[in-house]
Amino acid sequence: MxxxxxxxxxxxxxxxxxxxxxxxxxxxxxxxxxxxxxxxxxxxxxxxxxxxxxxxxxxxxxxxxxxxxxxxxxxxxxxxxxxxxxxxxxxxxxxxxxxxxxxxxxxxxxxxxxxxxxxxxxxxxxxxxxxxxxxxxxxxxxxxxxxxxxxxxxxxxxxxVHGEGDHGFVAGLVATARAKGVSAYLGDGINRWAAxxxxxxxxxxxxxxxxxxxxxxxxxxxAETGIPARDIAGVIGRGLRLPGVSIPAEQGGEHFGWLGRFFGADMAASSDATSSLLGWTPSGPGLVEDLDSGCYYR
CATH class of the missing domain: 3.40.50.720 (NAD(P)-binding Rossmann-like Domain)
Known part of the structure; x- marks a missing residue:
């Protein structure tokens, strides 16, 4: 084709x-x-x-x-x-x-x-x-x-969509944590991101x-239905040896810039119908595994 x-x-x-x-x-x-x-x-x-x-x-x-x-x-x-x-x-x-x-x-x-x-x-x-x-x-x-x-x-x-060489949202969160000296999430951080x-x-x-x-x-x-934002921030903090902290939701733009409106959003999603239709199952590492590998901190 x-x-x-x-x-x-x-x-x-x-x-x-x-x-x-x-x-x-x-x-x-x-x-x-x-x-x-x-x-x-x-x-x-x-x-x-x-x-x-x-x-x-x-x-x-x-x-x-x-x-x-x-x-x-x-x-x-x-x-x-x-x-x-x-x-x-x-x-x-x-x-x-x-x-x-x-x-x-x-x-x-x-x-x-x-x-x-x-x-x-x-x-x-x-x-x-x-x-x-x-x-x-x-x-x-x-x-x-x-x-x-x-x-x-x-x-x-x-x-x-994560992996070594990623320059998207997660790389932006890592860069923000480095610049600010803390790995932050908004409010209670229970909003979720699929990955x-x-x-x-x-x-x-x-x-x-x-x-x-x-x-x-x-x-x-x-592949992963939803990882809480506070967990993502916690893993990034661990990787950078920085504290994970909550900041008020209204300060998201000030702290994260344009990324704030995304990191505060709840974006959980399943792929059950996709897996059934395509006969597909994920085989790559999960987000936490990727973050723990160190590839985002080089």
Whole structure:
């Protein structure tokens, strides 16, 4: 299968590309730079130059592919409106190209705000609608393409996709603890984060294509249902030999910056339906094991 991947050299995308190549697929990745293109070509993938603002390149990549995996996102938390609109534009461009073809379209989505206070499942529907909502409402937009003959499959990734080399949320928590001299959590710290190792996340995306998952399916890339924030802070504190402390929720922005609104959120989610559908079980280390390995503190 010829697979076009956006975000192909990113944290999750590089694991997905490795999985697809190992399974014998022909991969073309969207590459923003010469270095990114070279990294893809060294793996045996093809590179298509462009970025999320280059809709013509995205449309061409989708046109030439048997399946599209959209993982790229600007993640500019200082300018969410720009990030959300760019995401929506890219998803719409891909959907328009694939309309009527019934080709698979695997879309990366998130668990944020999905089911605060309880464990989210694949049956929960995203409350994000429209260009001003989280990720530009791209999940609901893409699922709407199913009626137009697109094989949309949504993969909601855990807030922490962890492993050596991670530069995401957990790496940000470690950096904040170093800078502040304490490993903090907000309030009582009982809010939970689902977690998954990068290798397991990559495998879920590959299985979604290999098993021809029906359009309209929602999958959860979570291996651990929910780890309390205070436990995460405690492990980081142990690794850095810093005290774990609670700070008032209203001070989250001051202490953590943009990360505060995420670390105070409750984002627990199960993957029972995903495991059953794909025949998938996680094999990578858990978040605490990864943190205890020392790879986040080097």
């Amino acid at each position: 010829r697979v076009f991947v956006t975000g192909a050299t990113g944290w999750i995308g590089s694991a997905v590309v490795d999985q697809l190549l190992e399974a014998g697929h022909e991969v073309t990745g969207l590459a923003r730079s010469g270095d990114s293109a070279a990294a893809l070509e060294r793996k045996g993938a093809r590179a298509r130059r462009g970025d999320l603002d280059d809709l013509d390149s995205i449309r061409t990549g989708a046109t030439e592919a048997d399946a599209v995996v959209h993982l790229a996102n600007k993640h500019d938390f200082a300018n969410p409106a720009v990030t959300n609109q760019t995401e929506r534009n890219a998803v719409r461009a891909i959907g328009d190209v694939l309309a009527g073809s019934h080709r698979p379209f695997v879309l990366a989505s998130a668990l944020a705000l999905l089911a605060p206070g309880r464990v989210a499942t694949e049956q929960d529907r995203s409350p994000a609608h429209g260009p001003d909502s989280l990720r530009g409402g791209s999940e609901n937009l893409a699922l709407g393409f199913v009626e137009r003959g697109v094989g949309t499959v949504v993969v909601r990734f855990a807030p922490t 998954i190792h990068r290798s397991d996340a990559g495998r879920i995306v590959r299985l979604a294509l290999d098993k021809r998952v029906p359009g309209g399916t929602v999958l959860h890339a979570t």
